Amino acid sequence: MARIKTEKNTSRKDVIVSKAAILFREKGFKAASMRDLAESVGVEAASLYNHIKSKTELLHELCFSVANRFLQKLDEIESEPIPAIQKIEKILRFHIVEMVNNYEEVYVSDREWKHLNDPYLSNFQNQRRIYRKRLAAIIEMGIKNKEIKAIDAPTAVLILLHAISGIESWHRSKQKITAAALEENMVTILVGGLTI
Amino acid sequence: MARIKTEKNTSRKDVIVSKAAILFREKGFKAASMRDLAESVGVEAASLYNHIKSKTELLHELCFSVANRFLQKLDEIESEPIPAIQKIEKILRFHIVEMVNNYEEVYVSDREWKHLNDPYLSNFQNQRRIYRKRLAAIIEMGIKNKEIKAIDAPTAVLILLHAISGIESWHRSKQKITAAALEENMVTILVGGLTI
DNA sequence: ATAAACCGCTAACATTTGTTAGCGTAAATA
DNA sequence: TATTTACGCTAACAAATGTTAGCGGTTTAT
Numbered sequence: 344m345a346r347i348k349t350e351k352n353t354s355r356k357d358v359i360v361s362k363a364a365i366l367f368r369e370k371g372f373k374a375a376s377m378r379d380l381a382e383s384v385g386v387e388a389a390s391l392y393n394h395i396k397s398k399t400e401l402l403h404e405l406c407f408s409v410a411n412r413f414l415q416k417l418d419e420i421e422s423e424p425i426p427a428i429q430k431i432e433k434i435l436r437f438h439i440v441e442m443v444n445n446y447e448e449v450y451v452s453d454r455e456w457k458h459l460n461d462p463y464l465s466n467f468q469n470q471r472r473i474y475r476k477r478l479a480a481i482i483e484m485g486i487k488n489k490e491i492k493a494i495d496a497p498t499a500v501l502i503l504l505h506a507i508s509g510i511e512s513w514h515r516s517k518q519k520i521t522a523a524a525l526e527e528n529m530v531t532i533l534v535g536g537l538t539i
Numbered sequence: 540m541a542r543i544k545t546e547k548n549t550s551r552k553d554v555i556v557s558k559a560a561i562l563f564r565e566k567g568f569k570a571a572s573m574r575d576l577a578e579s580v581g582v583e584a585a586s587l588y589n590h591i592k593s594k595t596e597l598l599h600e601l602c603f604s605v606a607n608r609f610l611q612k613l614d615e616i617e618s619e620p621i622p623a624i625q626k627i628e629k630i631l632r633f634h635i636v637e638m639v640n641n642y643e644e645v646y647v648s649d650r651e652w653k654h655l656n657d658p659y660l661s662n663f664q665n666q667r668r669i670y671r672k673r674l675a676a677i678i679e680m681g682i683k684n685k686e687i688k689a690i691d692a693p694t695a696v697l698i699l700l701h702a703i704s705g706i707e708s709w710h711r712s713k714q715k716i717t718a719a720a721l722e723e724n725m726v727t728i729l730v731g732g733l734t735i
Numbered sequence: 736a737t738a739a740a741c742c743g744c745t746a747a748c749a750t751t752t753g754t755t756a757g758c759g760t761a762a763a764t765a
Numbered sequence: 766t767a768t769t770t771a772c773g774c775t776a777a778c779a780a781a782t783g784t785t786a787g788c789g790g791t792t793t794a795t
Contacts, residue, residue, distance in 0.1 A: 346742075346791085355742085371653065373569035377783060389784080390743045398783065454650075457567065475708075492731070495716055498724040501705040509701030512671075513694070520691055528694040535688070536732025542761085542772075551772085573753060585754075586773045594753065 345385055347394075356394040359384055363401040364447035372402055372455040402455060403463050409452035410470050412441065417477060427485030432534050434478065435503060439529055442510040443522045453508055475500050482537070491537050499537060506533060541581055543590075552590040555580055559597040560643035568598055568651040598651060599659050605648035606666050608637070613673060623681030628730050630674065631699060635725055638706040639718045649704055671696050678733070687733050695733060702729060 347355040362383045366375040377398055381388040395401060420433050442449050456467050478500045485491035491499075506529065513525055520528070543551045558579045562571040573594055577584040591597060616629050638645050652663050674696045681687035687695075702725065709721055716724075 371567065371569060373567060374654065376781075378781090386742095387744060389745080389786095392784070393742050458570065492727060494727055495720065495724045497712070498709070498716065498721060499728060501708045502702040502725060502728055505705030505708075506698040506702045509697040512697045512701075516693070520694065524691065525694060528691045529698060531688060531690055532695060532698055532729075532732040534732075536728040536730075572751075574751090582772095583774060585756095585775080588754070589772050 347384060347386060354394075359391060359394055360401055360404050361447070364405055364451050367402070367405070367451045367455055368447045372451070372458045399458070399460055399463075402451070402459055405448050406452045406456050406459060406463075406467055409441075409445070409448050410467065410474075413438075414470065414474065417474065421477065421481070426490055427481050427488060428490040428534065428538060430481050431478075431485065431491075431503075431537065432530060434481075435507070435530060435533060436526060438504070438507045439510065439526045440522075442507055443513075443525070446510075446514055450508075450511060475504070478503070485537075489539060492539050494537070502536075503533060543580060543582060550590075555587060555590055556597055556600050557643070560601055560647050563598070563601070563647045563651055564643045568647070568654045595654070595656055595659075598647075598655055601644050602648045602652050602655060602659075602663055605637075605641070605644050606663065606670075609634075610666065610670065613670065617673065617677070622686055623677050623684060624686040624730065624734060626677050627674075627681065627687075627699075627733065628726060630677075631703070631726060631729060632722060634700070634703045635706065635722045636718075638703055639721070642706075642710055646704075646707060671700070674699070681733075685735060688735050690733070698732075699729060 347358055349355055349358055359380070363375075363380055366380055366383060369375075370379070377391060378388045381391055384391065416437050417434065420430050420437075423430065423433075425433075456464075456471075459467055475497070479496040482491060482496040482499050486493055486496065510525070513519060519525075543554055545551055545554055555576070559571075559576055562576055562579060565571075566575070573587060574584045577587055580587065612633050613630065616626050616633075619626065619629075621629075652660075652667075655663055671693070675692040678687060678692040678695050682689055682692070706721070709715060715721075
């Protein structure tokens with residue numbers, strides 16, 4: 344009998360969820376089987392069900408924990424008394440750092456949420472839509488204040504968010520530049536592209 | 540007996556491939572079953588095998604037909620006697636137009652290639668890697684000629700390519716701006732972000 | 736020490752999956 | 766018109782999937 348090893352302050356469920364993130368990222372949610380996951384946890388597939396309700400529950404956990412982190416940070420930044428373009432830069436940097444440090448989770452949340460089931464699916468889509476609208480509102484504020492070029496704000500949001508997800512390629516890359524250099528390059532191009 | 544309807548110059552296989560593109564895009568390759576595909580074609584699942592060898596063959600066809608179009612266009616643009624930044628702009632515009640007009644195929648090629656099998660998988664990855672290197676080389680040329688900011692070229696490539704894939708969100712969006720406006724906005728931000 | 740809770744195991748299940756075999760009819764060719 | 770080819774159908778398959786039931790040992794709490 345091979346018990347799941349836990350570290351301090353992590354439940355066995357936490358171990359499973361984070362192994363799931365790795366697996367879902369590399370194979371995709373649908374292609375990753377519970378038997379795969381069990382192997383990577385070091386246990387039989389059936390044993391996983393002592394800790395989780397279902398495979399989809401793993402996806403819920405991942406998607407919503409990521410979404411919540413981003414929403415919380417947005418709340419924080421929105422209320423700071425700084426120019427819009429600086430808010431955008433801060434949000435951008437937060438996204439980049441999250442994508443670098445919590446790659447698996449963030450990636451899964453970004454690419455695999457389609458496989459959520461209702462009501463979680465609609466819920467997630469709503470949060471996502473609202474999040475983007477709030478970003479667009481900041482950009483529109485920046486346009487009004489002549490900090491940002493007169494562009495279509497939703498398009499700018501879509502470029503920002505997707506450009507960030509390109510960090511996936513950076514992770515895969517053999518000869519990586521440092522995370523800090525990556526961040527500066529991205530900010531240069533993207534904030535530079537928005538600024539008048 | 541319900542024969543697959545073909546239009547002029549399209550084989551029954553072509554019909555299947557393009558329905559597959561739609562399905563793979565909306566559900567993902569793994570989650571889309573041959574029975575789903577059969578239904579969308581208007582036929583029984585087994586009947587598909589009179590026209591195709593396997594499910595993965597459908598993915599090959601999609602991925603490589605897209606990849607070939609992009610490679611061919613790159614050949615063409617690379618050899619034009621124009622400044623690097625203009626090459627980048629042309630390539631960018633081509634990507635955008637392709638993503639707008641052949642959404643399903645391009646999207647599938649971009650997101651589902653992971654599910655290819657060797658030797659196709661390695662092959663595709665190689666082509667992709669080489670394509671990106673060629674883009675990076677153009678950017679580096681632009682940097683040397685002081686047309687483009689002194690940034691890390693591979694990072695710039697990754698931003699460009701992923702930003703384009705954001706057009707997915709534009710497709711989903713209810714209140715779309717026109718394709719032409721989308722293109723101009725993207726060029727403004729991205730080319731603007733690269734240019735000194 | 737004894738009871739209770741936890742947790743991993745084996746075995747099994749019902750579905751869903753991609754795919755093949757073989758039959759019969761419609762279309763294409765001669 | 767006669768014959769061959771193309772193609773859709775039903776039936777069936779083996780494999781893989783998520784998940785449950787129930788047993789037995791181990792850890793934790795009393």
